[in-house]
Amino acid sequence: MFIALAGFLLLIFFQWGFNIMGIGEERETDIAIVDGTPVSYTEYLRFAQQKEMEYRGISMDDIWMLMIEEVMWQKLVQQEEFGVTDEEILIMIRGNPPRDIYESEYFRDENGEFDHNKYLELLRAPQSRPWLIEYERNLRKELPREKLRSLLATLGWVSPYEDSMLIAEQTTRYDVTVLMLAYFRVRKLFTISEEDARAYYNRNREKFSRPESKILKYIFFERKPSSYDTTEAREGIEDFIARLEEGEDFLAVAQEMSDDSVIVREFEGETGLQPYLQDVYSGLKNGAVSGVIQGPHGYEVIMRVGPGKIYQMKKNIDVSRTTLGDIYERVMAFKDAAREVGFDSTAIEFDLQVRTTYPLRTDKIVFPVRDTASLAAFVKNAKRDDIGGPFGSLGGFYLFALDSVIPAAQPSFEEIIAQVEAAMDKEFVREKSDSIINEYYDRLMAGATMEDVARGDSLIIYSPNKDATLGEMRRSMGDDFAGALARLEPGQRSTPLVGEWAAYIIRCDAKRDVPFDSSMIAALQLKRQYRVQQLTMGIFEPDELKDKRDVFFE
Numbered sequence: 188m189f190i191a192l193a194g195f196l197l198l199i200f201f202q203w204g205f206n207i208m209g210i211g212e213e214r215e216t217d218i219a220i221v222d223g224t225p226v227s228y229t230e231y232l233r234f235a236q237q238k239e240m241e242y243r244g245i246s247m248d249d250i251w252m253l254m255i256e257e258v259m260w261q262k263l264v265q266q267e268e269f270g271v272t273d274e275e276i277l278i279m280i281r282g283n284p285p286r287d288i289y290e291s292e293y294f295r296d297e298n299g300e301f302d303h304n305k306y307l308e309l310l311r312a313p314q315s316r317p318w319l320i321e322y323e324r325n326l327r328k329e330l331p332r333e334k335l336r337s338l339l340a341t342l343g344w345v346s347p348y349e350d351s352m353l354i355a356e357q358t359t360r361y362d363v364t365v366l367m368l369a370y371f372r373v374r375k376l377f378t379i380s381e382e383d384a385r386a387y388y389n390r391n392r393e394k395f396s397r398p399e400s401k402i403l404k405y406i407f408f409e410r411k412p413s414s415y416d417t418t419e420a421r422e423g424i425e426d427f428i429a430r431l432e433e434g435e436d437f438l439a440v441a442q443e444m445s446d447d448s449v450i451v452r453e454f455e456g457e458t459g460l461q462p463y464l465q466d467v468y469s470g471l472k473n474g475a476v477s478g479v480i481q482g483p484h485g486y487e488v489i490m491r492v493g494p495g496k497i498y499q500m501k502k503n504i505d506v507s508r509t510t511l512g513d514i515y516e517r518v519m520a521f522k523d524a525a526r527e528v529g530f531d532s533t534a535i536e537f538d539l540q541v542r543t544t545y546p547l548r549t550d551k552i553v554f555p556v557r558d559t560a561s562l563a564a565f566v567k568n569a570k571r572d573d574i575g576g577p578f579g580s581l582g583g584f585y586l587f588a589l590d591s592v593i594p595a596a597q598p599s600f601e602e603i604i605a606q607v608e609a610a611m612d613k614e615f616v617r618e619k620s621d622s623i624i625n626e627y628y629d630r631l632m633a634g635a636t637m638e639d640v641a642r643g644d645s646l647i648i649y650s651p652n653k654d655a656t657l658g659e660m661r662r663s664m665g666d667d668f669a670g671a672l673a674r675l676e677p678g679q680r681s682t683p684l685v686g687e688w689a690a691y692i693i694r695c696d697a698k699r700d701v702p703f704d705s706s707m708i709a710a711l712q713l714k715r716q717y718r719v720q721q722l723t724m725g726i727f728e729p730d731e732l733k734d735k736r737d738v739f740f741e
Contacts, residue, residue, distance in 0.1 A: 218741065220733040221258040228739050244446045244503060247741065259729060264331045271330040279326055280310065280319070356658035362697035363655065363672060366627060366637055367648040368690040373620045376646075379608050388600045388607045395603055397596050400546035401566050403575075404530060404590040406539040408518055410583040413510040423502040424479055424486040431476060437490045441500040446485070453496045460497075464489065468497060515740045518577050518584060525574055530588040543590050556580050558737050562587070579737045617685070624683040624690040631680060637694055651696075668693070 217225040231254060238250045284306050288294060294309075296302040309315055388395065423444065430440050441450045454460060460468055464487075467477050471491035480487040485503040492498060517537075525533040534541045544554060549567040552559045556578040565575035569589040577584035600607065627640050627647065641649035652660070661669035668691060671681045675695035684691045 222729045363652045364694045365650045366692040399595040400593045402590045403544045403587045405587045408584045412504045420502045420504045445500045446503040447501040
């Protein structure tokens, strides 16, 4: 009773949205704002409960992504004014029975086929009104989305020009000779004197300035299942075994109770199973059921159906909201105590190790927390007695406190001479390479052959390539290289091409077309799929997302 009451009180606390970040005291009610559309914490909980019922074993991160997608769908349907008429709803209801009805034995005829007349009789029955209203509500929600999905699918159209380019990548083969000037070879041509480095430093002092940074100390509260969660999972697996002992069917009960929707598993050889299941499987006869197995995520029971086939029932040990409430109480107790006796002393009392971050800058936060923007705000404003967090992360929650401040500074040349030389290297090598490759090109224009140029200079790499497709050259040498090659006809040379790692001059020695065959269609299909993927990512990825899960300890 106490646990249930405590859980209820914590839930009310979260729904009211008290700020627990240590950044401000304003109350929050929204767990997310998606492109200006607020999502309340209550709406999020309702959505999460629904998805947990629909998808067994779904993670909270997956639920979060589904919620963002749901909001974006709603906004898109409203913006494009996609709707559905009563006539369309009626046609859908008459022609598309719900799955439960379609699979029901009652609606089968003497041949085992679905009897549509029985379904129409059901639609006319007064008793059908409640589920028909619910069915209509779902259709009014889903049909506009299906219209949009059909429209998005058409956006995967690829123009005839793009088709021709994709086909050309596979059906055009080249013999190519390349003069390549690798930058690592150019680096050996010059040395950087201290005088040159100092002059470069003086011309680019702002490039080497160091903004203020702060070092934070932190502790980590692990998000792990409690003994209560373990007991709950154990009781679930024991209930499953009890039902089997009463004579119920393994597959039917597993489909009802398992935390994993995949019950039937087929494989080749025992190596097709995870190591912890191999000995159990080999020790069972066909039709036999194992005892309780400790799996990586909880408890399991398997039934050996036959060679290479098992039924698998899982009860995962998940972090319950009750346990999450306990973790929250511990975090808040730590914060209260730390304000009284200090961060380090409290960590000793709680048996938690204090670690420190590397220097953090507000414009560049790289730390494994979910909400880097809020951590940047804490870093910017943190004072000696402030405690920031909890900040959610993979596997738990962080609390931070200020350890030390590193003031903004202009390091002297002597302190960063290696950094200055590295910056000079990058600039000078590109400039020198550009100059050298153009000298080679001038020699070619004056009548020298590529073979002559390569023979007389150890810097250059002479590389002939035979019977290569344009696609192969693009994958090995890059898009710019392939683009330059595609413009060449046999006997032609490219102008100097300065790339990321080397500079090139390309000569097309031969160019042959090969027949197009069905094996090349896959590239066209991939191009269309990629286009649809890019378009949908752009549509369903919000431009601005305010993620406030940390405020609600989610």
